[in-house]
Amino acid sequence: MSLVTMENLRVTFHTFAGDVEVVRDVSLNLEAGEVLGIVGESGCGKSVTVQALMGLLPRDITTVKAEALQVADTDCKNFGEASWRNLRGSCVAMVFQDPMTALNPILSVGTQLIESIKLRAKRSRETLGDVKAEAAALLQKVGISDPDRRLSQYPHELSGGMRQRVVIAMALAGKPRLLLADEPTTALDVTTEAQILLLLKDLIKTEHMGLIIISHNLRVIAQMCDRMAVMYAGQIVEEGTVEALLGNPRHPYLQGLLQSLPTMATTKLQAIGGQPPDLYSLPMGCSFHPRCPKAMRICAREMPRLEDNLRCWLAKAKITPCPTVSGELLEKCDAYCNRLAAANDAKGQSVEGEPATATAPLGATNNTNAEGTVKS
Amino acid sequence: MVGTYLFKRLIGAVVVMWAIITITFMLMHAIPGGPFTEEKKLPPQIKATIEATYHLNDPVWVQYTDYMKHVVQFDLGPSYKYLGRSVNDIIGESFPVSAQLGLGALVFAVIGGVAAGIGSALKPNTWLDYIITFGSTLGISVPTFIIGALLVYWLGFVCPIFPVALWKGPAYMVLPILTLGAQPMAFIARLTRSTMLDVMQQEYIKTARAKGLSNWDVIMKHALGNAILPVLTYLGPLAAALLTGSFIVETIFAIPGLGKYFVTSIYNRDYTVILGVTIFYSALVVGFNLLVDLLYPFVDPRVTMEEEDKS
Numbered sequence: 100m101s102l103v104t105m106e107n108l109r110v111t112f113h114t115f116a117g118d119v120e121v122v123r124d125v126s127l128n129l130e131a132g133e134v135l136g137i138v139g140e141s142g143c144g145k146s147v148t149v150q151a152l153m154g155l156l157p158r159d160i161t162t163v164k165a166e167a168l169q170v171a172d173t174d175c176k177n178f179g180e181a182s183w184r185n186l187r188g189s190c191v192a193m194v195f196q197d198p199m200t201a202l203n204p205i206l207s208v209g210t211q212l213i214e215s216i217k218l219r220a221k222r223s224r225e226t227l228g229d230v231k232a233e234a235a236a237l238l239q240k241v242g243i244s245d246p247d248r249r250l251s252q253y254p255h256e257l258s259g260g261m262r263q264r265v266v267i268a269m270a271l272a273g274k275p276r277l278l279l280a281d282e283p284t285t286a287l288d289v290t291t292e293a294q295i296l297l298l299l300k301d302l303i304k305t306e307h308m309g310l311i312i313i314s315h316n317l318r319v320i321a322q323m324c325d326r327m328a329v330m331y332a333g334q335i336v337e338e339g340t341v342e343a344l345l346g347n348p349r350h351p352y353l354q355g356l357l358q359s360l361p362t363m364a365t366t367k368l369q370a371i372g373g374q375p376p377d378l379y380s381l382p383m384g385c386s387f388h389p390r391c392p393k394a395m396r397i398c399a400r401e402m403p404r405l406e407d408n409l410r411c412w413l414a415k416a417k418i419t420p421c422p423t424v425s426g427e428l429l430e431k432c433d434a435y436c437n438r439l440a441a442a443n444d445a446k447g448q449s450v451e452g453e454p455a456t457a458t459a460p461l462g463a464t465n466n467t468n469a470e471g472t473v474k475s
Numbered sequence: 476m477v478g479t480y481l482f483k484r485l486i487g488a489v490v491v492m493w494a495i496i497t498i499t500f501m502l503m504h505a506i507p508g509g510p511f512t513e514e515k516k517l518p519p520q521i522k523a524t525i526e527a528t529y530h531l532n533d534p535v536w537v538q539y540t541d542y543m544k545h546v547v548q549f550d551l552g553p554s555y556k557y558l559g560r561s562v563n564d565i566i567g568e569s570f571p572v573s574a575q576l577g578l579g580a581l582v583f584a585v586i587g588g589v590a591a592g593i594g595s596a597l598k599p600n601t602w603l604d605y606i607i608t609f610g611s612t613l614g615i616s617v618p619t620f621i622i623g624a625l626l627v628y629w630l631g632f633v634c635p636i637f638p639v640a641l642w643k644g645p646a647y648m649v650l651p652i653l654t655l656g657a658q659p660m661a662f663i664a665r666l667t668r669s670t671m672l673d674v675m676q677q678e679y680i681k682t683a684r685a686k687g688l689s690n691w692d693v694i695m696k697h698a699l700g701n702a703i704l705p706v707l708t709y710l711g712p713l714a715a716a717l718l719t720g721s722f723i724v725e726t727i728f729a730i731p732g733l734g735k736y737f738v739t740s741i742y743n744r745d746y747t748v749i750l751g752v753t754i755f756y757s758a759l760v761v762g763f764n765l766l767v768d769l770l771y772p773f774v775d776p777r778v779t780m781e782e783e784d785k786s
Contacts, residue, residue, distance in 0.1 A: 153685060180690075188687030195685075200678035205700050205775050214696070215686050253776040269686065 102277050102309040103129040103152065106167040110147050110333075113160050119378045122147050123333040124405070127311075131276065134303060134310045136320035136341070138356070139330035140375050145313045148330070149279045152311070153191050154183030171276045188218050188273035194299075196282040198262035202254040208265050209234060209250030215272035237268040242298055260291035267298065271306070278303070280312040284319060296323055317360060321345055329353050332376050332386035338408040350411050351391045385412065477769075484768070488761045495757045496546065496750065497539075503749055504535050510555035510744045529555065542750070551751035556743045562751035565736060570755075572642055573720030573732035579648055580656035581717050588660040589706060592667020596702075597694065599672060607664060614661025623654040623727040640729040651728045655721055659713055663706055671702040704775055711767035715759040719752075 110122035122144040129135050137145045150156050151163050152170055158180065168176045171190040175183070195201040203211060212234045231250070238246035241264040254262055263283065270278060280299065284292035300323060303310050314320055320327050321341055328338040329350060337350040348354045355371040373390035376382055382389050388398035393413055403412045511517065511525055526532045530541060545552055551562035595607035614622075630650060631639035637649045674680065675698060683697040720734030733752065740748035772778045 155681065155685060184687050184689060186687075187685055193682075193685040195678055195682055197678060201682045203679040203683070203697050203701070204777055206697070207776070214688070218687050255777050266682070269682070273687065 101128050101169075102131050102133075102171060103127055103311070104167055104169040105152070105165060108148060108151055108163070108165040108168070110144070110151055110156065110164075111162040113162070116379060121333050121378055122151070125330070125333075125335055126405075127328065127335075129277070129309045129311060131309050132303065132307050133326065134300075134312065134324045136324035136327040137311065137313045137330055138315065138317060138320055138327060141315075142375055142378070143330045144333040145330050146281050149193075149281055149311055149313055152277070152279060153187055153193060154178055154180070155187075155193070188215060188275065190273075190275055191277045191279060192270035192273055192275040194263070194267050194270050194278065194280040194283045197286040198259055198266050199286060201266050202262055204254055207251055207253050208238075208257070212237065212250065212265065212269055212272060215269045219273045234268075234272075237272060238265070240271070240302075241265075241268045242294070243268070258291075259287050260294060263287060263291075263295055264298070267295075267302070271302065274306075275308065277309045277311070280310060282313050282315065285315065292319070299323070317345070317356060329356070332378065332381060334386065334410060335405060336387065336410045338405075349409050349414055350387075351393045351413065352387050355390075355392075385410075481769075484765055488765065491761055492754070492757060496543070496754060499750055499753050500539055500542065501535075503744075503746055504538075506744070508744055510746060512744065529553075546754065551754065552747035554745055554748050556740075556745045556748070562747050565748065566733060566751060566755055569720070569731055569733040569736065572730060573725070573734060574718045576642075576648065576651050576655060576724070576730065576732060577714075577717035577720065579652040580659070581714055583652055583656035584659035584663055584713070584717075585706070585710070587656070588663025589667050589703065591660070591664040593671055593694070593699070593702070595664070596668045596671035596675065608668070611661040611664040611668075614657050615665070619654060619658060619721070619723050620727060622657050623650075623724060626650050626653055627727070642728075642730045642732075647728075651724050651730060654727065655717060655724045659717065663709070666705055666709065667702060670705050671698060674698050674701045677701075700774065704771075707767060707771065707774060711764040712760055714763045715756065719756050719759060 105125065105127040108122055108125045108127075109120060111118050111120050121142075125144070125148050127135065127148070137148065139145050147156065151165075151168075154175065156163060165176060168174070170186065173186060173190065175186065178186070202208075209231070213230050216230050216233050216237075234250055235246040238249055243249050243261060243264050249257070249261075249265075254265070257265065263286075267283075278299075283299065284295050287295060296319060299310065299312070302308065310323075312320070312323055324341050326339065327341050327344055328335045329344070329352065330336065331352050337344060337348070337353050344353060345357065348357055352371070359369045359371060361368055371390055376386050376389070382399070384400045385391070385394070385398045385403055388394040391398065395412060398412050401412075403410050407414070509526075509531060510529075511522055511531075517525075523532070530538060533541070542552065549563075551566070553561050554565060557565065591607045591611065595604040598604055627639045627650060630636050638647050639650065641647055680693060680697055683693045688696070719737075720730075720732035722734045722738045724730070725732040725734040733755075736748055736752050737756075739745075740752060
């Protein structure tokens, strides 16, 4: 049985400005020993999705709905706070983004670590000495030297990398089967980042845990993950193995992300134009279409479904005829896409497409009216 | 380390005390009139004799140096108005009363204020929060003498549960403590509420919840210690103010405390009492602030007493 089964997760925030759906129909699967990466811009719902796996979202202002939600063989679909609490630490644990703020500044490392161990030790009746020895062993496991001294130190006395190791040790204390890492290295410098990632990778192997790692950084994902999911505006837009997605990105958003990666030869940073959408007033159709260089008229009208792990009309237009699009349009689309691809190959970079912005007269357009879709 | 820190702070305290004494002394003498200026004029010879007895006809700087000589021996001099009593006697008799009242009010204010603040912060925007916020706003804005009068009316007159005046035992302390503690309690409640709301948003609270700690443990072990820090800072001056008594509360409840001397000594131009109570109060403020600063590192390990350690 898989470690995580999540089907059609929907998370709504109730705010003063009204309800806003921040996660829409997200489905995830994870096996033990597998590493899944989630990438996307800030505010795309990555963290919220992961927090929903621990029941960490504040109950009073959020509604979490899912058709299925299983974590570590437990059905959590209708869990209350108390049931989640039993699961946290022992089945699922979390490594937070910023080790500067994730540790309580006024409690010693030992206090915070032992607290985690005790939660589990209560059941197996360990003595205080055992617990302390275990805390030291945990620190050693995450690569902290002189653990006995570190236990009596306070977070502000440790470096950023050291603190993140402590956070990881705390997460491991309950011997969880699933580890969630919410941008675990964003706040660290590159050298420390590499060390922490190596550590996480080792731990997954030795402890045979599942890991879901959130990152802005495609290089981190490439280095760490078996599979990855790309999120945009609360939806998964493409999912698959890391090799497939990074080697042959199909969604224009992922293509854009990859093109904006700087290399040594980069003189000017590439960026995806426009802004992430306002979740309160999402554009009609595909959420990405206002920024998409390859947007077609249908993209502005109808939301593509996630099929073959891809949520994009472009691919569907090529693969299967869509009932709402006429044959004539499809041919034009096809031709357009082919030309784009050719131009892409030739130039090796993005081509100015014809963006179908939200200002296009959407309602007025008829299905059979293909004129204007592609400027030829 | 602590030794050098303490030494530096004590030197600083002495300088502060000297400045307070000097400024008060000069201001006091700058006010027209003196302790023996009465509506009914004394015969000039008698006045001259009295002033000679108390050395009031010496030049001000001579009086100043004389006074300082006595102060360094902890002798605050005789009162000019209360014949036969020294300022040390006055403080010695009335301070214990004020201190009892003040300590009661302090405990009441801190426990009540922190509890109310936490309560409203944990259930923000609920009826509990609204009641506490409304109550603390009232507590801050309604003057003490009105709170005192209302308490006397409701708890002493309409439902006569507590005695309304004098200082003869525990039952007599209830109304004055409530009156004196109301305003600081309201202030502490607001302070605690805002810091607690802030602390509950912090990442380490999320970490604590992600560990699987119960709500109670998250609040008591992780949130409270951080939320209490600003309250601790406020506690130093508050303790000094409450322990030295309040003119208003002592007047309403006819309590023989120190508070009334702060006001009456000025009417009376009772130079030594003015200086004496000012010195006493200042010493308490300086002392309590120092105490709070010494306690701070125990609550917040990021604060150290070593000035070099800025990292």
